Amino acid sequence: MTKAKKVLKSLFLPAAIFAIWYLTSNAGILNTYIIPPPQEILQTAAVLIKKGTLAKHVASSLYRVFFGFLLAFILAFPTAVLIGIIRPLEDYLILIIEFVRHVPPIACIPMLILWLGIGESSKIAVIILAAFFPIFLNTL
Known part of the structure; x- marks a missing residue:
C-alpha cells in the first residue's frame, strides 16, 4: 500500500x-x-x-498547564527519587500512593473548589493531581 x-x-x-x-x-x-x-x-x-480574546484565553490556559506541570514535577520527581534511595520509605507509603493514584482528578474537583475556591488555584490543583502520578511512577 x-x-x-x-x-x-x-x-x-x-x-x-x-x-x-x-x-x-x-x-x-x-x-x-x-x-x-x-x-x-x-x-x-x-x-x-x-x-483578541481567544489569544488571551489560550495564554491563560497555557499558563495553568505549564504551572501545573511544573509544580507536579517539583513535587513528584524528588519524592520518587527519595523513595528510590530510601527503600523502606516505600513500604510506608505504597498503600497511600496506590489508593490515591486511582482516584480520578475530576472526582476531586468539588473538594478542591471547597478548599481552594473557584479561581486559578483549584484549576492548577487538578492539573497537578493529573500529572503527579505519571511523573512519579515513571521516575520511580
Missing part, C-alpha cells in the same frame, strides 16, 4: 464524522444549542480572534 493510500485511509473516518456533523446540524436533526454547526464555530472563532 502506498503512502498516499495510507494517508487517505487515515483521513476517511475524520472526514466522514465531519460530513455527518455538518449534514445533521444543517438538516435540523441535531440540537444546534448542544452541538453547533461547524460554520457557526468557525464564525465565532473568527470573531474571538479579531477581538
Whole structure:
C-alpha cells in the first residue's frame, strides 16, 4: 500500500464524522444549542480572534498547564527519587500512593473548589493531581 493510500485511509473516518456533523446540524436533526454547526464555530472563532480574546484565553490556559506541570514535577520527581534511595520509605507509603493514584482528578474537583475556591488555584490543583502520578511512577 502506498503512502498516499495510507494517508487517505487515515483521513476517511475524520472526514466522514465531519460530513455527518455538518449534514445533521444543517438538516435540523441535531440540537444546534448542544452541538453547533461547524460554520457557526468557525464564525465565532473568527470573531474571538479579531477581538483578541481567544489569544488571551489560550495564554491563560497555557499558563495553568505549564504551572501545573511544573509544580507536579517539583513535587513528584524528588519524592520518587527519595523513595528510590530510601527503600523502606516505600513500604510506608505504597498503600497511600496506590489508593490515591486511582482516584480520578475530576472526582476531586468539588473538594478542591471547597478548599481552594473557584479561581486559578483549584484549576492548577487538578492539573497537578493529573500529572503527579505519571511523573512519579515513571521516575520511580
